[in-house]
Amino acid sequence: MFNVLAKTLRDKRFFILGWSFGLAFLGFAMVSFFPSFGGDQITGFLEAMPAALQGMIGDMQDWKDLPSYIGSQIFDIRLSIIITIMAIILAIGLTVGEEDKRQLQTLTALPISRTKIAFAKWLAVVLISGFAVLATALGAEVGLLVINESLDQMVLVRLVLSTWLMVSALVTVILALGLATGKRAITTVAALIITVGSFLLTTFSQSVDWLEKFSPASFFHYFPAAEIARGTVRWEDAVVYAGLIVLSLVVTFIVFPRRDIKS
């Protein structure tokens, strides 16, 4: 199994490097912009913004103190979208992408069980997601040094762990779809519906009354990054993501070893 895990990480080394550098830059740039948002100008701008659009940029409190700003503007609004795109590309590439190229057939021709192949791929996507989230936090740390601000390190620890859990859940669901169906169209459409639908639902349910009751259906509903940054960790949210991971793995381990592989 570690043979397949090592191969997968090696195959994805440039992907890991590219995304990690990109996300580290995001963390660095967003933190280094923080002093610019401290004045009254941003308050006036936010007050003038229609309520329906405020969900896209966070509320005023999120711009005023550093932990909330990092939680909201980096981890909640930007990182969750960008890392979601990364998760979709990664999970689809490692599942239906490899199957379409018939590399999955080559792999399953070896004396390695399909369960171990699936587990190795899962470990790889979870680790890669972890590298990406960690890189964002490291970029933010460098940004803090540049603007000469300090932050309780537990803020970043909480944000990194909760973001990692959220992305791991998302990437596991997409991986499960890819491995269980082997169909690119189904996996891609389902991944886009989950992510784009969740993004729209979370954004607009804050200002559209009738959408609010549907907000628990959003994948991002269980990831209140600004609250997590301020110290409120809801364990029930973690349980939802952990449950999704377990459920997706169970489906993968039941369906993938039994289905036909494309050849």
Next chain:
Amino acid sequence: MTAIIETRTLSKKYGHALAVSEASFTIEPGEVVGFVGLNGAGKSTTINMLLGFQNPTAGEVRLFGHRVTPVNAHKSHARIGFATGDMSLFDDMTGEQYLAFVARAYKQKFHTPMFDSLVERFKPQLKKKISTLSRGNRQKIALVAAFMCEPELVILDEPSSGLDPLMQQAFLDLVREESARGVTIFMSSHYLAEVADVCTRILLIKNGVLTKDIPTSELELTSGKWVRVVTKQKVMPPKSADAVKREKNGDDYVLEFIYKDKALRLQEWLGTLPNLRDMTVSDHNPEAAFEELYEETDQKEEGVQNV
């Protein structure tokens, strides 16, 4: 003795199309069996089921006496080498990295005497990235991977396509040597000449139906001679003539047939021909025999493809 491969009424449907229909055969240890059929005949689908890549719609596969399913196929794979003519290797690796990966999967050492002899034989480009290699050079790496862990059974799906004539010969020599060591080889091909060269037995599949299971020696006997005579008068072919064709070419009568009897009798028959104007006698090669075998099964197969 336990059969190495045993299939019982093995069938595979894709939607309404029947790719393989009730294929039953047994392969004993040490046999070298050619699995012959045209493109789309069902060879690769059968191999996919043998290796557990695909579930049969009906019937079962047993390897080394154990029933194979996609769930447990990896247990058999520890004793099997596998290569296809257009195998998708891991492009990002070099040939050496790929083969080391395969050796680790088989829990074996990489640099063994067998590995060295395969490298000596095929001279694969091990230091280059697989993505930069030609089809033939990728194929050499796939063949080294199939044989390097000294498996008891080697399953090959059109293994020599893509190889140049020298490498094809090196491959056939390898099959002969491995067979002499007692390795069982199951090899699909649509080149009967290649199969007739190294295999002891031939399974012929057509439109998903296993139509022939014959020793290669029998195929050689049936291959016979192709005879064409041009005469001024209409003549009757010898009694043992097959696939007789007649035509009138101007004032001449052309008679073609396959002759499988003793040469002396053919010579005697030729001597009886009146006004013989032209005559050609040549080997009826395995490819022609292949076509003949296929034609024999034409009527049998009608209506099977779509059920």
